[in-house]
Amino acid sequence: MGVRELVVSQRDIPSDIKVLVVDHNPFHRAMFIDVVRNLGVSRIHSAINGLDALEVMRSRKFDVIFTEWLMPDLGGLEMTRLIRRSAEEYDRTVAIILVSSVTMKEEVMEIRNAGVDEIVAKPITGSAVRSRLYEVVYNRRPFIEAKMYVGPCRRRMRGLDYRGARRRVADGDRGQTSIALVSSALMGAMKRMAVMLADASSNEASYRAAKLVAQEIQAIALALNNEAVVSTAQSLMTYLNAIGRSTKFDHWIVEQHLNAMATMKGDRKASPVERELADVLSQAVAKRIG
Structure with missing residues (x-):
């Protein structure tokens, strides 16, 4: 020694x-x-x-x-x-x-x-x-x-x-940040958020945890060259910040955002369909929080 x-x-x-x-x-x-x-x-x-x-x-x-x-x-x-x-x-x-x-x-x-x-x-x-x-x-x-x-x-x-x-x-x-790893990280974060959703509307700690995962999803989305993913992640964060843990919390809205991002996770430019879907989700959030 x-x-x-x-x-x-x-x-x-x-x-x-x-x-x-x-x-x-x-x-x-x-x-x-x-x-x-x-x-x-x-x-x-x-x-x-x-x-x-x-x-x-x-x-x-x-x-x-x-x-x-x-x-x-x-x-x-x-x-x-x-x-x-x-x-x-x-x-x-x-x-x-x-x-x-x-x-x-x-x-x-x-x-x-x-x-x-x-x-x-x-x-x-x-x-x-x-x-x-x-x-x-x-x-x-x-x-x-x-x-x-x-x-x-x-x-x-x-x-x-x-x-x-x-x-x-x-x-x-x-050197370890490949597109495969980024996509895998995005899917992993979305799965964790889906688990937390069941309790988020009635449990303060679960809601805060869900928001932190949404922040993680937003950070991961920025690493992908797909504006539809970024827009959808930002829309999800906007919804969680605006609604908070209240009786207005709608699991369906959050689930639709997660489902949409699951189909957009590739490192490529967003297709017209993906951009349209991101716009629809943003409009749905604006209507719910308006």
């Missing part, structure tokens, strides 16, 4: 960092809090799922979030995407550590692309939790804010003795 590694390994986890533990299982949540507390951390809050965590984050700032992946209402990965795409409502730069038993390469890639900092594999151990917490406190990767990705740099930082080619952080992982 080198001198640098030895010094780093002997540092303590700061006792005053603010940690949020998110898990729907009361036993697992309490156990995880005990593990973090045993590392010397005293400022710990908890939440029962992603929606509860977002509500807590509206009034408190945290340095690190530990979150379970699979939870009812809103899971850890969906919560991460909403936080990373948040404009001002939440601290989008907060370190996020996902607790999961993932083993498939595809799942690891999905986690990585959502903006997660680190993964703690199940079953958890105190040393594993300390190791991941240590990474985000002392060795956190540069934070990227690009059009298609917000989160820690998706490449592990090279060692100090590395002499190979380096990519500029400013590149924002542009």
Whole structure:
């Protein structure tokens, strides 16, 4: 072990960092809090799922979030995407550590692309939790804010003795932004929003989460060279901002926007039919909010 590694390994986890533990299982949540507390951390809050965590984050700032992946209402990965795409409502730069038993390469890639900092594999151990917490406190990767990705740099930082080619952080992982990825991201965001719609008219947290996904859809739409997609995404955002969580909330309007974008997601100029459909939706929104 080198001198640098030895010094780093002997540092303590700061006792005053603010940690949020998110898990729907009361036993697992309490156990995880005990593990973090045993590392010397005293400022710990908890939440029962992603929606509860977002509500807590509206009034408190945290340095690190530990979150379970699979939870009812809103899971850890969906919560991460909403936080990373948040404009001002939440601290989008907060370190996020996902607790999961993932083993498939595809799942690891999905986690990585959502903006997660680190993964703690199940079953958890105190040393594993300390190791991941240590990474985000002392060795956190540069934070990227690009059009298609917000989160820690998706490449592990090279060692100090590395002499190979380096990519500029400013590149924002542009090499990975292909049209296929953009289209896939758009479809993924629309699916997440469809799930949240069922509760959006009666649940404040679900409505705010749906709005954040709509913002994500709008950002993704701008990466596609299709004005009909952009227009439809903007129309959807206009509707959600104007109607809010009220008795006037119409699921049908939102669903029509999502269905329309699902057929327009290619990287090409909009066809006359697509432009006409986007105009019809904009007019429908104007009539509903007028």
